Amino acid sequence: MSRLLQVGVADRSGDDFLASQRIVWASLPLSLGVAASEPAQLVAVDGRQRDWLTVATETASSGVLGILVVHPRPGPAAAAVHELAARARDNGLPVVVETVWAAHxxxxxxxxxxxxxxxxxxxxxxxxxxxxxxxxxxxxxxxxxxxxxxxxxxxxxxxxxxxxxxxxxxxxxxxxxxxxxxxxxxxxxxxxxxxxxxxxxxxxxxxxxxxxxxxxxxxxxxxxxxxxxxxxxxYESASRASWRRLVEAVTSQQALADLDFLADDLDRIASLT
Structure with a gap:
């Protein structure tokens, strides 16, 4: 890919999350660059945060081209995640959800x-x-x-x-x-x-x-x-594969159903717990 996409993490992300993402970025092709003076176009959201859905929603409204939600935790209502999924879909914004095993x-x-x-x-x-x-x-x-x-x-x-x-x-x-x-x-x-x-x-x-x-x-x-x-x-980590999926979705303008799938699974979790 010839287009250089700037990558970064969402606001309020911890230093440990930024460090973990930098390791992945370093292994990816030169079509990705770490955002410094320019705003990031592809943004990672730490799903371990309690307010990850709020952060993802704010990020979706900031003009980014794609979002990666990393290891989302239960907590948000399924309806709210479906709402973000619909908004992202309407705006042509790909959102990839990286989970521990399924993303391999x-x-x-x-x-x-x-x-x-x-x-x-x-x-x-x-x-x-x-x-x-x-x-x-x-x-x-x-x-x-x-x-x-x-x-x-x-x-x-x-x-x-x-x-x-x-x-x-x-x-x-x-x-x-x-x-x-x-x-x-x-x-x-x-x-x-x-x-x-x-x-x-x-x-x-x-x-x-x-x-x-x-x-x-x-x-x-x-x-x-x-x-x-x-x-x-x-031989590839789930994190690296998830970033590759996001880049491909953005460059090909591909719609993704990750958030809707996550919302359905959150609804099932809520019924069990």
Whole structure:
């Protein structure tokens, strides 16, 4: 790309958030430049802040070309997020939502393979392994799991059982005719990350996504009557892939549904908690 786009973080962002984004920007092509004297055109919003929706709304009204919401936490009402999504869509403003696992580039790769080869899903089983000192709330972890499931299979339709405690949670749900199981455990023993297994009458698919923040590859494979296919390793962090998505959406004037999807998942979280 020949066009130089200026990048920055939203007002009131912390120094740690700016530092984390600078690391990602440094790994991206020269089509991006760090805004100094000029206003930023692509802006990152720290979703860990309690008022991230307010910050994102203010940023959307500041004349930017694109917004990246990084690791949004539960809290805002789904209706308010839908409202921002509609405003952004009307103004041709792409907004990318980066979540811990779903934003990994290998996830879309597995989703494509699953749709093409496994169309009769009977069970989807997701397990999140969370470090004991991870600051995310149980609701935040579940929100990240819902985003991962949505990215591969789509949203759940109904919840049939849920339980949570200090060490994790369990959610049983359905998506159409498919059973869905979501669970999480906090531990200091196993490496943090998320696993997703999909079972059908004709095969199965497996995905292991490492915790965000590194370029460690996810492991993805599909098994059907033709045998097992291990998908190519993709050495790229979820953060870098999210910035690439935003640049592509801005340069191609592509509409994105990330905020609407997030709002729907927030609505599901609110019904559970």
């Amino acid at each position: 580039p290998a996830v879309a790769q597995l989703a494509d393979s699953t749709r093409a080869r496994l169309d009769d899903v009977a069970l989807a089983d997701s397990v999140a392994i969370v470090a004991k000192d991870d600051p995310r709330s149980p609701a935040s972890v579940l929100l990240d799991q819902l985003a991962l499931l949505r990215a591969v299979l789509g949203p759940i339709d109904e919840v049939t059982f849920s339980a949570s405690g200090a060490s994790g949670h369990t959610v049983n749900a359905r998506r159409g005719a498919s059973a869905v199981a979501l669970s999480a455990v906090r531990t200091s023993v196993s490496p943090a990350g998320a696993r997703l297994a999909i079972y059908t009458a004709s095969g199965e698919a497996h995905l292991v996504v490492p915790e965000g923040g590194t370029a460690a590859p996810a492991r993805a494979s599909v098994v059907d009557d033709q045998g097992e296919s291990v998908l190519p390793s993709w």
